[in-house]
Ligand code: SF4
């Protein structure tokens with residue numbers, strides 16, 4: 001599964017991330033806070049520095065922490081941010097013979113964690 | 117290399133199926149009206165919204181440059197790149213139109229296309245062959261061969277291995293680039309926001325790792341506000357790649373700390389397009405759905421049917437942003453079949469726009485002469501019904517052909533006419549003509565037969581608009597006294613109905629209301645004429661099903677490649693499209709279609725007896741008609 005959705009409590013978050021790091025040992029894992037998410041669809045991440053962008057797009061695995069539910073990503077656009085990205089899946093392509101391949105330039109795994 | 121490309125055929129068909137599933141399951145069609153309204157409202161006041169957007173972007177620290185021409189856009193970028201040597205670039209059709217990469221390379225800079233498909237075609241020195249899938253024409257084998265030859269690798273023809281190679285290769289480029297160039301799918305005025313959709317992550321990386329970012333977009337990409345853009349985006353990505361959301365939807369409002377951002381807005385004919393009679397084409401959001409479904413594109417791909425912009429819409433965009441000769445050549449490949457129009461999320465009437473565009477293009481003699489011949493007689497001659505001529509061609513005929521005074525004759529409504537159109541007066545359609553006359557005589561007594569005219573549709577779609585208009589006016593005058601006019605030709609029906617509304621009806625559909633179920637002696641399949649797909653009479657099959665039990669056929673709605681005169685203009689392509697109809701039929705079958713042009717085309721592969729007009733079929737097998 002290149003994209004996963006999990007639902008956990010705040011107390012479990014630390015342990016959950018540790019487990020992800022164990023599961024993907026040897027690969028780079030980053031953990032990014034979103035400011036809002038649309039369940040089973042994606043999460044909005046504001047980007048205000050180059051480092052933010054690197055965490056979101058250059059790791060092998062990205063964990064997106066989701067705390068605030070949105071009806072649609074348009075709700076997030078009402079907020080103030082310099083740049084942002086609505087992420088709904090891992091980096092992927094179907095440019096060669098329409099075969100779906102994960103991890104073209106960005107993360108091969110995208111894990112959404114809904115924190116209750 | 118053959119101009120036909122099986123890779124394109126397979127890939128486009130796969131996307132068409134996936135897109136249909138997504139739209140069905142997620143109800144995306146319901147978003148269309150709102151999205152089109154938003155797009156129209158935004159384009160109607162593009163200048164005002166650009167002014168607002170530019171002011172706010174500038175306040176936010178983004179430099180905005182409006183370029184009238186390609187030269188001025190390229191000049192601005194080149195100047196502001198300064199000493200930048202390595203540039204990473206995202207996919208952007210506008211920059212293809214500008215030949216920006218080539219311009220910068222000539223200046224001695226290294227420009228790396230970072231979208232996988234774009235990177236592949238850059239290595240092959242080719243243009244993209246599709247709006248959203250630039251390397252759609254290539255197989256994994258083609259890509260492996262290129263990489264192995266060019267980079268001394270020994271990779272298998274495996275998409276995963278090839279993608280992995282490019283990932284490793286481009287990582288260092290992203291990290292070391294001096295500048296990034298990306299395109300924009302939408303620019304919103306309030307709050308000023310650039311929106312860019314992608315899957316690979318290359319847009320995000322090209323935009324945010326280098327210190328300088330150039331966002332290049334067209335004057336027609338403007339939207340009033342961010343409200344409702346999600347609907348447009350879902351239609352865009354759903355139509356383009358059968359995804360309701362791409363992996364990444366990037367938003368840009370201000371530079372990141374230490375970053376310089378430039379927004380370059382190109383006109384290059386876009387304003388002229390928006391102010392012209394072709395303005396509906398400016399709504400195009402470059403999703404490529406019209407390419408995927410286009411029977412011609414599916415066979416030949418974008419290098420034949422296009423240049424920077426492909427397909428029928430490509431002809432229009434090229435006319436305004438590129439060279440007229442290219443536009444005329446691209447337009448010549450368009451069948452005017454309208455297969456693409458129901459797929460367009462922005463409701464662009466592509467075939468009509470190409471028809472209008474063709475007005476200024478020369479027609480070869482082998483097309484202009486038949487058109488003259490078709491239009492030479494008065495549009496309509498009127499004849500009272502005659503008894504059907506004795507059909508003495510040695511074939512067994514149902515009773516209706518020889519018992520016109522049968523007590524079973526029905527009463528016709530008053531003020532009722534049948535317009536035969538030009539196709540049924542050719543010797544090739546003699547049998548159908550007789551069947552239709554018999555059906556009219558039997559089921560619609562008192563109806564007038566308006567004979568011998570051409571409706572002007574062939575003239576219209578070949579861009580002979582004044583001839584088409586004259587024919588329409590003559591027909592309109594002649595139709596005036598009648599409440600209803602029936603046409604046996606589905607294409608003429610669709611065309612005239614668009615012009616004269618509900619009084620124009622399809623003969624087969626009206627006839628089907630009067631005839632009981634028939635029992636033909638073979639499996640019967642329905643061929644859907646393309647012009648019925650766009651709304652007018654698209655339920656013909658449903659109505660005919662009351663009388664004829666159709667067997668399922670996966671190729672039912674597939675274009676036959678006839679296109680009136682297309683088989684003369686592009687015989688090989690027409691034939692290639694036709695052969696796609698072949699699979700899926702049993703040994704004994706009959707194909708029914710109400711378009712005479714499709715009927716003649718289908719007979720080229722199936723033979724005369726296996727392809728029939730519905731009126732012929734219904735009358736021949738009806739109990740009342742005598743059965744067979
Ligand atoms: S009208 Fe037919 S041939 Fe022309 S672009 Fe549309 S689908 Fe293709």
Ligand code: SF4
Pocket residue numbers: 247355399400401402403404405406407429459460461462463464466
């Ligand atoms: S004409 Fe319509 S279907 Fe074709 S690319 Fe443009 S928006 Fe998409």
